[in-house]
Amino acid sequence: MDFKLAWRNIWRNPRRSILTMAAIAFATLLLVFMLSWQLGSYETMINTSVKIQTGHLQVQAKEYREKREIRKVISNPEAIGAIIQQMDTVAAYTYRAEAFSLVSSKDRTYGTLIVGIDPVKEARVSTIESIICHGEYLKPQDTDKALLGNLLASNLNVNSGDELVILGHGKDGSVAATVVQVKGFFRSGQDDFDRSIIYIPLPYFQQIYAMGNSANAVVVMCRSLDAVAGVKKAITTKLKQYDNLAVLDWKELTPGLIQMIKMDLIVGFIFYLILIVVVAFSILNTFLMTIFERTREFGVMMAMGIRPKRLTRLLLMESLGLTSLGIISGTVFGILFTWYFQVHGILIPGVEELASEFGLPERMHPELSLVSISVGSGIVLIITFLTALYPALKVRRLKPVEALTAA
């Protein structure tokens, strides 16, 4: 009975109710869209960073991340690889070795990072094979062949087939020098990356830099981002006997990225909170009015023996009905609205360069998820409910006699 009463009360003043619902729906729509946008772009950023550079996890020698010294190596990477391979949440893994070296073409010299990769394994871990924009990817039998970023290639003024002289220090401190042939260019879209990396086959790298069989990192890709924590724990336990090794996840490998995401989330929430408070005050009048213009009515009801508790419940039901209608329509429209942009993408003029700096595509796609849908509507629900509580509790203080004589 109460439910029916509440429902009818909502529609006593349809114009007011619809305006109120519209305010709530607007806030909900906006939150669903914005959260989908934020979470979607984080995921893209993480995936790009993980796929191009760090992988989900890396096993490294302790202190290698901070110091980047070539002599901090994993002496038996294959044994570690064998352990990792057995885990079923691991999608792929590969070995890498890195050394900073001087690279000269016929008329240019630059300092770059030389990375030794296993062509077959690397292609399963990173996107490198798919971002080759000129020439070819490395083959397993290749030795003195190199892939470089397109920006580095233009800086060095080389084309595929040209030779590069590499000069650096080996693991034992000896001079490492060789000549390699450019086999292809890659383009990740991240300028920093495309300007500073040269890939050569790992066995050849190990030979030049006097590495023996060792490597600097075992890079692991998990089946999904959510599996990373579990895999990290499992690898850490399995590698307990190697006390000179450290297992690092993408958050530790690129601490800037995760902190930026956290900061962006917090800033976002501050904006959303202020917005919802404005909405709450916007709709508070509706809730207040429903009791003030019905004082007499409540007086009659109380005189007929309805307890204040039940009145409060009735009022809460009314406002909850109102807000739920608003939230539901806001969520539905929010999903449709977001879905449209998820399919078509959004092009913000003038920020393409900004986007590529952070590894985002030019066209941004928000991504609907259970989290982005429920968190937004959840916050709106909580705050509007708190708003409705004030008038609903106020009604308890009504005295039947006074209420009856109220104008």
Place this chain on the structure above:
Amino acid sequence: MMVFRLGWRNIWRNKRRTGVILTAVIIGVWSMIFLGALMRGISDQMVRNRIAALVGHIQIHHQGYRNDPVIENRITQPEVVIDALHMIPGHYRWAPRIRVNAIISNARHSGGAVLLGIEPELEATISFIGQAVVRGRYLKPEDPIGIIVGEALLEKFETKLGNKLVLMSQDANGEVASRAWRIIGVFRAELKHIEKQFVFVTLSSAQKMLKVDNNLSEVAIVLPSHEMAENAADELKSHLPYQNFEILTWRELLPLVTAVLNMYDIFILIWFLVVFIAMGFGLVNTILMAVFERIREFGLLRAMGMKPRLIIAEVLAESLFILIIGIITGNIAGFLTILAISPTGIDLSVFAAGIEFVGMARIIFPVIHIKDILVADITVIVLGLLISLYPAARASGISPVEAMAHT
């Protein structure tokens, strides 16, 4: 005049209702002013930091240097450029530089960096380095082997003040020039990557190492304000043969910062609109309530011969008063918040790596842009009155007969 008096009295007939909607408007306007100033603070500081970080407002290079910053692309007639500087209207400061990529190494480490040859006294007037040396001392004009490096680079190379570093770079003849320097000073910068990226020596010693006589890589110019850059650059372009030189303003040198600024412009505007819509629903609803409560009154006014136009004006006057009070209070609250935060700023050091990632400053100081405040206030007033036309039109459409029938 009468409509204003009527409107003023009417809004205070129901103090609670007016109070609630005023609160919504005040919080909305406050958030526009305060968060707007915070966002401007972030972007202004970003521009200032980047400009102080060796960019300046205008840079003059030899044609092609920007895409290919090698010693071959150098200014071979510095006197021509320096003469042309007099064409800049008004006050300006400038400094000549050698700027090339180099490889730094010591016994244990090697890595890439940018070698800057500077005229110590001139440089100190245009970039951060003059005040940034925290240990040791700044360069003297005649220092032949002194080098200044960043704190972070010092740590990375595990070295200390007084030790030697070897720098290698390509010289004018295409040979690899190599030279040892002694660390005489250590600098600190807002961003860690600047500490790692740049090393400073005197202009003459860099010229000697690279065998380039008195040639320069770039001339950097700082003007009293960054808005004057375009004008000054045009003036320079008309006096220097453009086929030999590229004259770029900070907007072209820092496309990323320009993109960030554009994005903030858009974002601030969107925020204003969103907040306005949120409180707009409440405003319309409140005015509508006030109108429907007074149907009999409006009927009576019509019956007594009040023109519908005047009724519209009266309702709009009510809305105008609410908006004006809300805007004034909101502005004051916004200014007070800004004032309270200004001395200390908001410290974001918790997210150190994250703000480094996006290139923000560690402490944010809000900055008031008069334009934003005008836009916010005008948006609220104009759009607020516009949406109030709806209840106003409803009120004017009430006929005396309808009103008398209303109980």
